[in-house]
Amino acid sequence: MKRIVILGSTGSIGTNTLDIISKFTEKFQAVGLTANGNVDKLEEQVRTFSPAVVAMADRAAAERLRARCKGLKTTILSGTDGLRQTATLAEADLVISAIVGGAGLVPTLAAITAGKFVALANKEPMVMAGRLMQEEARKRGVRIFPVDSEHSALFQSMEGHRVEDIRRLILTASGGPLWNLTKEQLRDVTVEQALKHPNWKMGDKITIDSATLMNKGLEVVEARWLFDIPASKIEVVVHRESIIHSLVEYADRSVIAQLGLPDMRTPIAYAMNYPERIPLDLPSLNLAQIGTLTFFNPDHDRFPCLTLGYDALRIGGTMPAAMNAANEVAVQAFLDRRIGFLGIAESIRRTMDAHKPVEVSTVEDALHTDAWARAKAGDVVNSLSAPAR
Template sequence: MPNNVEGLFRGAEPRRIAILGVTGSVGANTLDLVRRHPAAFQVEAVTAHNNVAGLAEAARAVGARFAAIGNPERYVELKEALAGTGIEAAAGASAVTEAAERPADWVMAAIVGAAGLEPSLAAIRRGATLALANKETLVCAGALMMAEVKRHGATVLPVDSEHNAIFQVIDFDHLDTVERVILTASGGPFRTFAKADLRAVTREQAVAHPNWSMGAKISVDSATMMNKGLEFIEAHHLFGLPPSRIEVLVHPQSIVHSLVAYRDGSVLAQLGTPDMRTPIAHTLAWPTRMHAPVQPLDLAAIGQLSFEAPDEDRFPALRLAREALQTAGAAPTILNAANEVAVGAFLEERIGFLDIAGIVEAALSELGVQPVTSIEDIGIVDAAARDAAGRRVERISA
C-alpha cells in the first residue's frame, strides 16, 4: 500500500486531529502512522510537557497549526524553535487544554497521569472523538467523565491494547449477553520472581518490559501490576460492567490482548503482535481500517500460548485497584494519585519496589471513604492523596 493514502476515509476531507503528549511512546507511534499517511490527516495541534526539541520536531514534521508545551518556563525556547514556520506556539496547562479545544475531529489523549484529565474533558465537551490512551483520567474521574461523554455526544475510543481488543469484539447492542470480559496481562518483568526477590529489584529492571516498548511510569506500573489494576477500573467505566464481570488473566506472550465471554459459551478474542501501532491505527481510522506497519502475527512460529492466574500476594496492586473500584467514591482517585507519587519516588530511587503498593494502601487507609461529585472534588482528593503519599515517601527515604 502506498504511503500517500488518498481516500482513506472514502474520499472525505483529511481527518483533522490533535495529539496530546506527542513526544511520549503512544504519541510517537501516532506520529509515525500520521507521517505514513500524510494525505489522510491534517494536524491541528500537538503538545508535550517538557520536551521542547521533540515537540518542535513533531510540529514541523506534520505541519501542525498549534504547538503547546506544558512547562510555561519553556515558552520562549519553543517559540524560537518554531520561528519562521507559521506554527503558533503556546505554553502552560491552559495552552495544553486549548490544544484539545482546537477544531480537531479526533484527539489522541496520551498525556501521562491525572494531568490529562482537563484536556480530555475539553475535547469531550465539544463532542470530539477521543482516542484515550490515558487510563488515569477514567480511573480518577470515570463516572463524571463518562457522564460528560453522554451529555455532549462525544465518542471515546480506547487505545490501551486490552480495552481496544474488547472494543473490537464486544457486542455493544446486546451487553446483556456478555458474561464477562477478560483482560490479559503479560505479568511484567518479575512474573516469576519470588516475593523476597522483589525487594531488591532495580529501576532498570522494572522499566525493561519483556514485550512492549513503553514509558518509564507505565513500565513500572506493569511490573507492579498496578497497570492492570487501573485497566480493571477503566474497563468498568468504558463497558459499563460491574467488577464481578471483569477478570484478569496473565498471558506472558502478549498475543491475546483480551477476551469477551458470552452466555452461549462463545469466547471471542483479539490477537496481534505486541505493537501499539495496531490499536492506535484502529482508533485513528475508525470506523474503517488503515494500514499499520506491524509484524504479521505468525502463530506457528510462536508455537505455544500460555495463561495463568495473577498472584495477588506477590502483586497486591491488582487487589488494591479492585477494592478501590468496589469502594467507589474517592478511592480510585486516591489509588491513582498515591501510585503516581510512589512510582515517581521509585524511579528516583528513593524507595524500594515493594514500597509502591504499601504507600498506595496506606494512603487509601488514611484518607478513608469519601464521596466525589464534581471535578473540583477530584482535584481536592487528588492533592490530599499526593500529600499523604509524599509524607510516606519521606518517612521511608529518610
Template sequence: MKKIAILGSTGSIGVSTLDVVDKHPEMFQVVALTAGTNLELLKTQIEKFSPVLVSVLTAEHAAQLDRMLSGKKPQIMHGVEGLIAAATAPDATMVVAAIVGAAGLVPTAAAISAGKDVALANKETLVTAGHLIMDLVQEKGVNLYPVDSEHCAVFQSLVGHRKEDVSRLILTASGGPFWSWSSEKVAGATINDALNHPNWSMGKKISIDSATMMNKGLEVIEARWLFDIPVDRIAVHIHPQSIIHSMVEYLDGSVMAQLGMPDMKGPIAYALTYPARIPAGVKPLDLTSLSGLTFHRPDPLRFPALDLAYQAARSGESMPAVMNAANEIAVEAFLSGRIGFAAIPVAIEKTMELHEPHALRTFEEVLEADRFGRRTARKVLKFEE
C-alpha cells in the first residue's frame, strides 16, 4: 500500500491522479490533499478518499471548508504552512507535486527534505531552482519521477541505455491551438482562442503557456536538470498529433520514442508505480487508425517565448526564475483581459533585459529572484504595485 499526498488535488493533474488511485484502491491510500479555492471539488475528494490532512489557500477558506464537512473531518490547514505540512505528512511515502507555478517550489523542496519520493508535475520547481533541487534529491537519496508526458517519455526512452550514449533529447510539442496560424493572426488571439487546446485538457495557465510555447521552454529547462543534459542538446519538434510524447536520439543514430494516447493518467500511473505498470484507464493506441505522424520546427516569429526560455537557460543562475515569474504575471494579465496575447512575450523579454543574472545559493534567494521578476513585470506592464 503506497501512501500518497497530492499537492494541487483539484487541478487537472490532481484530478487525474485521484482517478488512477480510485482504480486501484488496493495499491494506494491518500493521506493528504491540498487545494486552492475549489472547495466543492475538494469536499467531494475528502468524502471519497478520507485524507487525514487537507490544506486550502486562506484561513477563511479553511473555515468555510470546515462548515461544509460533516462527520469525521480531516485536519484542515491553510497557506504555505499547510502545504508544507501536507508535503511532509509522516505517513506519506510519495508526494505528487501538482501545484501550478512557482508556488510549488517550497512544498516540493520540503517533501524532498523530509525524505519523500516525489512525482513531479510542477515544472517551475526545476526551472527556478534546478541545481538546488537536484542536489537535495541526491543528498536525501529520494526518487524524483517526472509526470509531464514529455519528461516521462524521455525517462522511459532512457531505460536500459547508457547516458554517455545519448546524443540529444527531442521534446515534442503539440503546437497548441496556433501552430498553423500566421504570426499576425496569433497576435490578435482571444482568451478563448488560446484556451482551445486541440489535444489536451489542462488548466488555464498551462493552456496559455502551451499556446505561447513557453510551456515547452519551461520543459526544456526542466529536462536539462532532470536528465543532466546541456540545454543546447535538447531540441523541440512540433508534433500536432501528440502521439509521440518525446524521444531520445543516441550516438549511433538510433531514436527511442514513447507513444501513447494524449492522456495524463498514463505518465501519472508510471510515476506512481515505477518500474511496474498498471492499467490507468488510458485508451489503447490504434496505430492503424492514424493518418500520419508529422513534425515541424517551431517558428520563432509565432512563438518568441520559446526562444526566451532558451536564452534564460543559457544565461542560467537567476535568469530562469525571473523569466518564469514574468511569464506568470503576463499570463495572469492576459487571462484577466488586461493585455493582449502578443504582449505576453514582450513583457517577459523586457523583464529579462532589466535583470542581471546572479548565483542562487539558497531557496530564499530563488524566492527573491521570483519576487524581482514579478515586481519588474508589473512595472513593465504599468500595473500598480
C-alpha cells in the first residue's frame, strides 16, 4: 500500500490522481490533501477519502472547512505552514506535487528535504530553482518522477539507455488553440478563445501557457533540470494531434518515442507506481483511425514565449524565476481582461530585461526574485492596461 499526499488535490491533476486512487484502493491511500481556497471540493474529498490531514493555503477557507467537517477525523491545517506539514507527513511514501505556479516551491522542496519521493506535475518550482531541487533530492536519496506528459514520455524513452548516448530530447507541443492565427489576429484573441485547448482539459493557467507556448518554454527549463541535459540538446516540434508525447534521439540516430491518447491519468499512474504499470480502463490508441500525424517547426515570431524560455535558461541564475513570476502575473492579467493576448509576452520580456540575475544558492534567492518580478510585472501590466489618452 502506497500512502499518497497530493499538493493541489482540487485541481485538474489532483482530481485525476484521486480518480486513480479511488479505482486502485488496494494499491494507494490518500493520507494528505491540500488546496488553496476551494472549500466545496476539498470537503467532498475529505468525506470520500478520509485523509489524516488536509491543508488550505487560504486561512479563512480552512476555517470554513473546519466548521463543515466538525466530527470528522481529518485534521485541518492552514497557511504555508499547514502545506509544509502536509507535504512532510511522516506516514507519506509519495508526494504528488500538483499546485499551480510558484506557490508549490516551498511545500515541494520541503517534501524532498523530508526524504519523500515526489511525482512532479508542478513545473514552475523546477523552473525557479531546478538546480537546488535536484541537489536536495540527490542529498536525500529522493527520486523525482515526471508527471508532465512530455517529460514522462522522455523518462519512458530513456529507460534502459545510457544518458551519454543521448543526442537530442525532442519535446512535442500541441501548438494550442491559436496556432493557426496571424499576429494581427492574435492581438484580438479573447480569453474564451485562448482557453479552448484542442486536446487537453487542464487548469486555466496552463491552458493559457499552452496558447502562448510559454508552457513549452517552461518545459524546456524543466527538462534541463529533470534530466541534466543542456538546452543545446533540447528541441521542440509542434505536433497538433498530441499522440506522440515526446522523443529521444540517440547517438546512432535511433529515435525512441512514447505514444498514447492524450489523458493525464497515464503519466500520473506511471509516476505513482513506477516501475510497475497500472491497468487503466482507458480507450486504446488506434493509429489507423487517426490516420495522419503532423509536425511543424515552432514559430518564434508569433509565439515569442518559447524563445523567452530558452533565453532564461541561457542567461541562468534567477532569470528563469523572474520569467516564471512575470508569466504568472501576465496570465492572470489576461484572464482578468486587463491586457491583451500579446501583452503576456510583452510583460514577461520587459520584466526579464529589467532583471539583474544572481545565482540561485538558496531557496530565498528564488523567492526574492519571484517577489521582485511579480512587482515589476505588475507595473508593466498596469502600464499596458492603462486607458489610452
